[in-house]
Amino acid sequence: MSDKEAKKLEKQQTMRHSMAHVMAGAVLKMFPDAKIAIGPAIENGFYYDFDLPRSITPDDLAVIEESMKEIIKARSGFERSVVSKEEARALFADQPYKLELIEELPDSEEISVYQMGDFKDLCRGPHVEDTSRLNPQSFKLLKTAGAYWRGDEKRPMLQRIYGTAFSNPKDLKMHLDHLEEMEKRDHRKLGKELDLFSLHEEAGPGLVYWHPKGARIRIAIEDFWRNEHYKNGYEMVFTPHVGKSWLWETSGHLGFYNESMFQPMEMDKSDYYAKPMNCPFHIMIYNNGKHSYRELPFRWAELGTVYRYEKSGTLHGLMRVRGFTQDDAHIICTPDQVEDEILEVLRFSLFMLRSFGFEDISAYLSTMPEKSVGDKKDWDLATESLRKAIEKEGLEYGVDEGGGAFYGPKIDLKVKDTMGREWQLSTVQFDFNLSERFDMVFVDKDGKEKRPFMIHRALLGSIERFFGVLVENFGGAFPVWLCPVQAMVIPVSAKFDDYAKEVEKSFRAAGIRVETDFSDERMNAKIRNAQNQKIPYMIVVGENEMNEKAVSIRVRTGEQKNGLPMNDAVQMILDKIELKELP
């Protein structure tokens, strides 16, 4: 970010923070007994938390907005004054949350108070000089929400009011349009409209049902995924969905992961658990025999479906579910193979993400935390390999020092979608814990048993979540290779049904996913239906086409190609599929 941009952002954040004060002032006018908590500027806006005698309704928001406009028009200044702790206590005697904050302020720090009209607030600042710097036309209160005091679920629940604010009405409008567009692209909405998947509360929240069209897309993803894995030196494995408690005791999951696991089912006096991870199973395969250094590395991949108990309030469409399929793999290798393996994994990962149209990718490296298992020496080797790989690939990256899991360092890859949102997809993680717990060994050149490195990685993360991200990224208008229906044949009238069948047959024989609309709708309606289903190619056939053994194509984009020889049309679509392009 340039200095100029940083400065602009800072100015904007100051404006938003002042906006939060104006809102708090308006709320206090409405509820003189309100207890105020904190109100910072956030991305795109601001919020303020209140303890109120009753809950805020959407109607209240409109009233508060009007009241804010009046406060702004009154043109009051933001007067800063510095007070002693004692004075601060007196000033905010009837504001318990503020008092708590005052008590926690270190003595070294100056305590400042900002007075804006009747409203005074304990605040570090800075603020705009006076409210004439705020534009009453370029903010909007968006929603209310519950929020715990200091994010702690044991503390009181406050009411938070979110607002958005920009320096001018045009930017505000752009942001509101952006929000609207995101709503349109919501994968839950599109999932329904395009008949891709469903969730059923009565059959178990957080468990996904893939409809035929969604399954088509998923299989396209998975087929590509498997093929590329074979090309990249992986083998596929399949492992069970449940395992006895021995397995989870050995792995340690019953100790540190118990809360996230489904309750056990008892059978033959043993407890079986649905798997929350695939790793122990892959290790069972490894430990089934003795392995020489000559065999390594092993790269074992599995689209492994795991079950995790997520709190009901955190479930969200496909993004956060209780049963999902990881595109998992474990690489088991010798210490001197680590560097190459990591580089290859990273390359592969970038290749996969780019294949799905994600170009804006950044990396995050998480290093050794205070509490960890494994040798410092191994951590260093692993961490350095990760760092080298990122640098070699020329990725932008951030480092989370001490942010790794206790069992190993990791890289996470984040992609930015077309809406500018970041999603964490790939993760490459070392595991010094499981190799130890399961006593994994290989026989080295010197005949001695040594501990291999185990690397856990997922490229897409989970198929469910990745699918959700794809739906939102493309707004349901997928690249041709992913479309459940790639071409819809539309006979102009029933007279041409036979020719339509012939066309459909040719397209299908070429490997294109094609359907024909034989309904007794008019052609206009058929086009509309196909367009709403975001089908990339509408193959219109009527008298002209039949006579010339040709087709006319209406592309989803609105582009029109008339009288194409059938073979040319087929080839054009095959090319788009091959190149993984949008139509």
Place this chain on the structure above:
RNA sequence: GCCUCUGUAGCUCAGUCGGUAGAGCACAUCCAUGGUAAGGAUGGGGUCACCGGUUCAAGUCCGGUCGGAGGCUCCA
């Protein structure tokens, strides 16, 4: 889990002051046989999430249960 909002036909939603449920889309049947984003008519479809209460009467009011949505680590 907690707070707020919310649950009416497959979908999107209307339903006033409590008086026994409605629209559009979708679906079915029929008519129309059509040239680039909705042709017309008719019809079927609802324990108003569930349980309880108030009432002569509850989709509507009250309480509870179960879902769904937004939010709950951006720190005066």
